Amino acid sequence: AATTRAPSRSVAVLPFANVSGDPANEPFADGLTDELIGALGRVAALKVAPRTSTFALKGKGLGVRTVAESLGVATALEGSVRRAGDRLRITVALVSAAENRVLWSETYDRQLEDVFAIQQDIARSVVGALQVTLAASPAGRPAPPATADLAAYELFLKGQFFRNQQTGDALRRATGFFEQAIARDPGYARAHAGLADARTLLALFGDRPPRAEFPQARAAATTALRLDSTLAEAHGVLAHIAMVYDWDWAAADRGFERAIALDPTWTTARVWRAISLLNRRRFDEAVAVLEQARAADPLSAPVQLTLGRLYVSARQPDRAIPYLRGALELNPRLSLAHQQLGHAHLQQGVPTEARAAFERAAALGSVRDSAQLAYAYAVTGRRGDAESIVRTLLASAERRYLPPFGLAVAYVGLGDTDAAFRWLDRGHAERAAYMDGVAITPALAPLHADPRWGGLLGRLGLSAER
Known part of the structure; x- marks a missing residue:
């Protein structure tokens, strides 16, 4: 439970329930959640719980008060999506956690093509209900739609859905969806950034030859920045490539700092930044970055995993194991967490437990x-x-x-x-x-x-x- 009072102008956008009866609509429901997190995250005066922590609670059946306390926010936005052909029914409510009181609610019965307008309306209504003053700068307001092509948008959401699974097969599917989105709308900067990210992760997690993926990933990220120089994801992916493929540490530092400045809520950039520091044995700085990320995103499995990796690297297995187990509680299929847990057990001198962890990693990875x-x-x-x-x-x-x-x-x-x-x-x-x-x-x-x-x-x- 939280030990300090959550700021009143704070919100967690909980994963919208797909009540369509068709699992194929799950990426759409998750994507709507992601888009609202992104739109609200641009409002400077509003604290928004990051995606990784909110999605860690998906399907857990927790009450709003429990969720809010876990994420350190005062309100929760929850909703459902029913899709039938080109018709949408979106029900949404903003709930005060302390009072369990609905601050605002709405039901939208619209055509699928109206989804962008619905997202904008929900974001504006949440901001109004929380009495947040919008900044004069466009950077402090909910973002406009990144594409006007509905089919490209849906393909992008499917790409994001499979990218977030981070397995070789899922990442290959993600690249296909991002490429289809780009074919529909070549000016869709976020689709280019998504393709760059998926290709980079394929080289890391999918056992793909580096020269088959990284140059294409760099080209996609560069295109994304040409289309939108303020896109944090593109800056972050280029920095990631600079670290893992170019070994250009100065370029990686600059890119991560730029990505974090553009989107302080994007936990992934902080994790990559910490790994870059760790790789150069700047342990204290890496810990500081990760602890800052953990405070903002307390249920992020990647943050927990990276803290575990750091302490394995520092030969402090007793400190590493709780983080690695925490990561696996959040995502039991993280093969790298099982692998690092095996190394920690080796450092402890418990070979049976170590072998079991490595065997689990090999079965998953x-x-x-x-x-x-x-x-x-x-x-x-x-x-x-x-x-x-x-x-x-x-x-x-x-x-x-x-x-x-x-x-x-x-x-x-x-x-x-x-x-x-x-x-x-x-x-x-x-x-x-x-x-x-x-x-x-x-x-x-x-x-x-x-x-x-x-x-x-x-x-x-x-x-x-x-």
Whole structure:
């Protein structure tokens, strides 16, 4: 429960219920929620709970007071969407949490094409009900629609829906929907930014070759900024690419700072910024950024996961584990959280628990997680199982991309330093995913005394200091 009184001009937009009876309308209902969070988030005098925390409560059946206390807000906007063909029925209510009193409500029976006007009306009504004074600057007002093409808008919402799942298959579907949205409306800046983000995440989580995704992601983000230079998502994705693909730390810093300035409520940019600091061993600064993000977005699984990763990197497993378990309570399918939990248990010296966590990560994740499982088996006395996994992965090289970073970690576990460096050198040459984090990966510690280590870090723009 909150220990301080929530500001009166604060709101959580709860995920709108899809009461259409058709799961295919779920992206539309989620998208309406997202659009309202974004529109209200632009109102400078209004505190709006971030998306990740509000969606963490989706389907939990909690009362408004409980939700508001969890998110540190005074009011909640809740609603439902019924869609039948081109007809919409949207019911919405703004509720005071302390008094459980409806401050404003409305039912909209409209044509689907009126959805943009409905969003604007809801945002204006919430602002009016909370007696918020709008800033004179357009940046302090709800945003106008980003596209006038309803079909492009729906395709964009489907892209966002699958992007948020962050699995390889879902991200591939997301890229397809974003591309279709762009084909309908080439001037749709947010669709270009969404495509850039999805392609970047495909390279990170979908075991896609980096040169197949990152250049296209950069081009899409650049197009988005040409269309709308104030789009925080595009600045953030370009900064993310600068970090994970270019290893241009100064450009990443500038991009993240710009994205956060444009949209202080966007938690993802703060998480990426913290990872950039962590990768350069600026632990205290990374903790400060993450704690600020956690205060604003208390139910964000990525924030909890990244705090866990930070403390694993700092070899403080007892501090890492509560955050990692918290992330998994919010999203049990986060393979990276299971993987990091395995590393924390290894640091604690509890191999059975460690193996179980790595096995869960491998079951949920990708080739990267299988390679990490090989490492875990190798360092806990199951060398034969580790070698079997590595052989299987190598045998599959002709039909799928093998992520070098994971294979390097596996070979460290097997004690083959030369093979580990060969894969790290390949990772550098390919600009592979996760190479930006080699300096703070505890599993690679046995390589630190090797003369090749300093040269590798130098090529990544990282310091060899420990």
